[in-house]
């Protein structure tokens with residue numbers, strides 16, 4: 636039953652993206668000739684307590700606003716945001732578009748915080764390298780100036796911090812159920828964020844070699860180290876730590892691009908359809924022919940700069956070319 640609902644929904648929404656959300660640039664104090672005001676994305680540990688509070692409050696705000704997108708099962712704007720990931724899962728993981736799509740998704744998230752919750756701060760990232768030998772000591776788990784700590788009991792619900800009483804409505808996988816934000820911290824998994832693995836990733840000479848390494852090591856690190864909701868391939872954005880984690884991954888991709896910017900601003904490759912093994916292992920839907928006809932790559936299975944990135948209208952569709960440069964016009968930020 637869920638399968639048919641989702642299939643119909645995919646076809647219906649990918650065809651119409653006239654719902655244009657207003658675009659605002661992230662705010663900060665430097666300017667760029669190419670995109671105007673450049674937002675400085677900062678490590679969580681470099682925010683002041685007031686800045687941390689403002690960010691956490693904005694996330695709580697998004698979780699309290701009613702859903703407006705008409706997505707099945709969504710009750711809040713947080714659910715709307717999560718649904719865009721759920722519905723896209725099988726075309727944005729284990730594919731070349733993995734990093735570009737999540738770059739647009741981070742932009743979607745910060746844009747919603749700004750437009751709908753009056754957030755004026757920056758998008759922080761979780762510098763996982765710093766915590767890669769001692770996960771539980773991380774300040775991101777602070778109960779006041781952080782996201783709360785580990786889950787407890789058989790359901791692994793978090794019990795402290797600003798999100799302790801949040802009810803998620805989507806998940807697991809494609810189900811629609813009420814549940815808590817769960818975590819099961821794993822000190823072993825965070826090692827994949829350490830320098831040994833970063834060196835492996837950064838040694839890749841082109842995007843074709845790099846994207847699977849980003850996906851396997853620094854990407855898996857944060858998901859598996861937090862676990863619970865964060866280990867759900869479709870629903871992981873239900874835990875707000877997701878956005879700090881994926882912003883960090885975006886930062887790492889940008890740092891890799893910046894090592895040879897002339898080449899890497901246009902270096903794209905990879906498959907458009909996940910492997911059969913990945914789809915089976917994750918329990919996600921097969922990719923439909925209608926998506927492959929629609930995605931901008933002429934029905935083929937090679938990801939190009941012309942590839943369409945969709946967050947189901949939460950912000951307008953973009954192409955991969957639109958997000959290759961983090962100061963390219965649509966995007967306007969830097970990592971500090």
Ligand SMILES: [Cu+2]
Pocket residue numbers: 720728737
């Ligand atoms: Cu994802």
